[in-house]
Amino acid sequence: MQISSAWAQTETRLTWLDNRFRVDPAIEQISFIVTREQPSQSVVLVAPDGRKYYANRHSKTMSWYTDNGMDIVSINHPMAGPWQALGKVSANNGIRFISNIQLQAETLPSQLYQTEVLKFSAQLTQNEQPLLLRDFLDRVQLKVIFYPLTSILSNQSNQSNQSNESAPIEVGQFSDDGQKYDEVAGDGIFTVALNVDVEPGKYRVEIASINGVFKRVVEQTVLVYPTPIITSFVQSHQPLTPHSVDIETKADQILAGSLAAYLVVKQPQQKPTIIQQSSHLQQSHLVLSWPNDGQIGKAWWRGWAYVTDLLTQRELVFRLPQQNYTQVAAVAADLSSSLVQQQLKQQLIVHHEQQQQRLFWVVVTNIVIIISVLVVLLIWRRKRVVQSDLIVPK
Known part of the structure; x- marks a missing residue:
């Protein structure tokens, strides 16, 4: 334990009719606890030399706390001699003072x-x-x-x-x-x-x-x-795939095999559940998982991680702050799958139409070519016939 100061230790209860009390010269600091009758205002402290001190006007060597029915006044190096508290001091509790408190x-x-x-x-x-x-x-x-x-x-x-x-x-x-x-x-x-x-x-x-x-x-x-642990969360979007939290420790700072973790998980329409796990010998990370139960809604997880410092062997505790996420249900996944199938089907239809268009133009092109060839052949044949008719017989 570390001590802030050393003071002589005394608690005294005073109930004198004139509310006077004496401070010894050896006291370095003193706290007056004055209990008042109700209703009443804060007391006035009168020092041995006649100076008066008030709750809202006092020496810099004083700290004054007041609430309903009580004044607590602490004084550094108080003047030795008789002090007096003026006010409606309670006859039952009177004035108490404690000196030389240690923190x-x-x-x-x-x-x-x-x-x-x-x-x-x-x-x-x-x-x-x-x-x-x-x-x-x-x-x-x-x-x-x-x-x-x-x-x-x-x-x-x-x-x-x-x-x-x-x-x-x-x-x-x-x-x-x-x-x-x-x-x-x-x-x-x-x-x-x-x-x-x-x-x-x-x-x-x-x-x-x-x-x-x-x-x-x-x-x-x-x-x-910097924190010697690294935490990552992987959210599932499929009913058969669990959510998971991966906790990894830094090998140069944390003793291998000392990692343990505790999670509280709250899924939609479910009570919070606890997941606990510890690492095996020489293991430097843990994976804690829980199922995606197919319910739509807001969910969260939070927890603690426990490890041992490699250098000092000090046991360390780390809070894993709450992480919120929205859980996707199986219906939503089916809808997503159906949308993908529709998109694929549409792509197939478009592709089929494009093939049909290409086939059409191939056929048209071939027909044009065939017709062109036939036309050329007919023209050529006709020219032959004409030339034959022009020959003069011998």
């Missing part, structure tokens, strides 16, 4: 993969134990933010590369509700399913509280590499 977070792997999903936890602690003050924790929002880092080579000098940050990308919010990846609700351990859906590159990662209850940040630097 701890797991250390991210230095090498992440694009589209990878991993379980990641953080917690607030006191005396190295989870902080369980629900009034405080219920108003804490912890987020994971990726800040892209790019290198800029200076052309003006021989200095080394300087770092420049692009727009931040929020990739997850922690929860402590016992849902999804969170194991136990209300145990002070916040969990997030970290979806590394960012472009490959170098990032500065912040685990931060951003809602004003208190300001704490844990920073890490990671490298995001």
Whole structure:
């Protein structure tokens, strides 16, 4: 676990009639939790030197969170001595303060993969134990933010590369509700399913509280590499041919034989079905298929792929996002086949007509030739007869 700071750990409940409390000189940061009667406005804090602070007007060293019935004020390096909260402070809950909170977070792997999903936890602690003050924790929002880092080579000098940050990308919010990846609700351990859906590159990662209850940040630097799996979907257009998803891993990054996959498939007029499969030894890809059931309509599939990193032996999980498609039924295929047959038949008719036309012109040509020959023969014969009649007898 990585610790953002170390503060002295104390929680105190105060119910003095004048709502006064004393801050010890050793305290570096303190959070006041003031429960108010309803209806009421936010309290006014009075420092030992008489300065007054308000929810909408306070020192830069303060962060002030207010909602119905409660104020949470965090102060860095508070002035030592007696403080006072002026307002309708609840006689039952009074004023509580906790000091020197620690924000701890797991250390991210230095090498992440694009589209990878991993379980990641953080917690607030006191005396190295989870902080369980629900009034405080219920108003804490912890987020994971990726800040892209790019290198800029200076052309003006021989200095080394300087770092420049692009727009931040929020990739997850922690929860402590016992849902999804969170194991136990209300145990002070916040969990997030970290979806590394960012472009490959170098990032500065912040685990931060951003809602004003208190300001704490844990920073890490990671490298995001291109995803080591390639997924392709082949849709069937024939009833006897199944749909299929091919998942292939990169041999230089993923341990052979470690691939397993889980798909949820929803076809028209059917309940979702689950398809699971794992690779054999030395196998680097899987093909998961399901039948084209001949129903027309919209369909989809989504799932998960599980592999082992070859270099670090780290178990990796990749979400296969939902892919929608329209399924073509057998009737539509028959219609398509009938259309093709009609086109072929039409082509045959046209071809037959063309042959008939060619035959017709061949016959006509032959007849013309025969007639021409006969005409020539008749002319020639007549000339012979004429010449014979002109001969004088001896």
